[in-house]
Amino acid sequence: MNSDSDSHSGYWYGPDDRLDPPAAVLHALRSYRAAEVATRRSTRDSMGMGETDLLALRYLLRAQATGERVGPKDLSRTLGITTASTTSLIDRLVQSGHVRREPHPTDRRSLVIVPTAATDSEVRTTLGEMHRRMLAVAEELSAEESRIIVGFLRRMTEALDGQPGHH
Template identity: 75%
Template sequence: MASIDNEGSGYWYGPDGQLDYSAAVLKSLRDYRAAETALRRSTRDSMGMGETDILALRYLLRVQASGSRTAPKDLSRFLGITSASTTSLIDRLVESGHVRREPHPTDRRSVVVVPTAESDSEVRLTLGGMHRRMMAVAEGLSAEDARVVVDFLRRMAEALEGERRNPLEESTSPD
């Protein structure tokens, strides 16, 4: 098994002096999240956009790549924001040249929100290197290691989802 780098911190060792692998895994997860957060902040700053704007643009590009179209209500649902907030968001993205409104192809009363070719290029330029480096790391995993990582992250996501739904579950259950 590969060694786990703890930067000499005794915090990650148990009372018997042995490395606490569970704590080291969680620390590594926090380190990854901190690096990802810092990168996203840098990306937002370089693109002059807020977090919700970036999330919306990435969603619109993903939907477009799948051959589908996005109505404002779909964007509201994805982002979990009100229709008024969605309208303001779309207005900002239109003004900055990242998206445009087009007539809905089958509903004359509606519009779709379409990312511009320039925004696709900007996102690819800004995030492409990061995505390539991350893919190279993932591609370096064996099939078994990939299975373990995917299973672990899925179970972690389920644990967090359970906490979001039942935040007091453990503290109110009898011992």
């Protein structure tokens, strides 16, 4: 953030050149979001895949870590895409070596989608350092700061979702 251009723009400073805290908070959120979007784009580019593909891999890796079995219908529902789009997505990820289709262990008619070990390693390498830096920042917070920030972010999420929360 360039404080000179920020203060002269009047965006998060009031007409009296005093900090406008709510505007400063929203500005900081927008800056964070822009950095996150740029990082995700860079990750997708480095892995040679689109947003939905990367979201699918993250979902599959989380499911694998918890022992959850994921079928094509689960992917469709989670990603909010059609069955046909899901089939194309899985085909792309199989062809690129990121996932395998395997028979469901207890339902012969079903398939499960499993990320490959190489995918787990690639995602950890690509995102691991960024996650470590973000965790280091979060670990610097006191318990009270964490409570305040989590509460604020939950209320902001509710404001975006249009669902008033229970405070």
